[in-house]
Amino acid sequence: MQRESGLSVKQFERRFKAITGFPPKYFARIARFQSVKDSYVLGRFTSMTNLAYACNYYDQSHFNREFKEFSGVQPLQYFKRPEPENNSFSKFSDGHPSAAKQREFNGYLPCGWFV
Numbered sequence: 001m002q003r004e005s006g007l008s009v010k011q012f013e014r015r016f017k018a019i020t021g022f023p024p025k026y027f028a029r030i031a032r033f034q035s036v037k038d039s040y041v042l043g044r045f046t047s048m049t050n051l052a053y054a055c056n057y058y059d060q061s062h063f064n065r066e067f068k069e070f071s072g073v074q075p076l077q078y079f080k081r082p083e084p085e086n087n088s089f090s091k092f093s094d095g096h097p098s099a100a101k102q103r104e105f106n107g108y109l110p111c112g113w114f115v
Contacts, residue, residue, distance in 0.1 A: 001024070002024075012024070029066060029070075030070070032055055032056060032057070032066075033066065033067065033070045033071075035055050036051060036052075036055045036063075036067065036075075039051060039054060039055060040079055048060070048063070048075050048076065051063075063075070
């Protein structure tokens with residue numbers, strides 16, 4: 001993005017932060033976190049380690065630490081699937097499918113970001 005803007009690195013960082021309220025590096029971290037969630041949904045990975053490396057994390061520790069920062073929990077806790085007999089996601093409270101979907105993931109992260 002910086003190269004396409006024609007600005008120097010420092011000027012691009014200043015303008016990006018002035019517009020968004022956070023630096024480009026933080027945006028890249030958010031985008032990487034989102035790619036983990038998107039990749040997990042596709043189900044192409046056999047382990048969290050493979051998922052971490054595929055999403056450009058340096059190592060498992062880096063992945064766990066950053067994931068917890070954005071989600072508030074460790075990756076395995078976040079992605080833990082409910083038991084089939086206790087699957088509250090498939091049951092609709094108040095007869096509205098959106099209520100069950102909202103419980104599953106409402107787009108709000110504990111760190112204050114919407115995704």
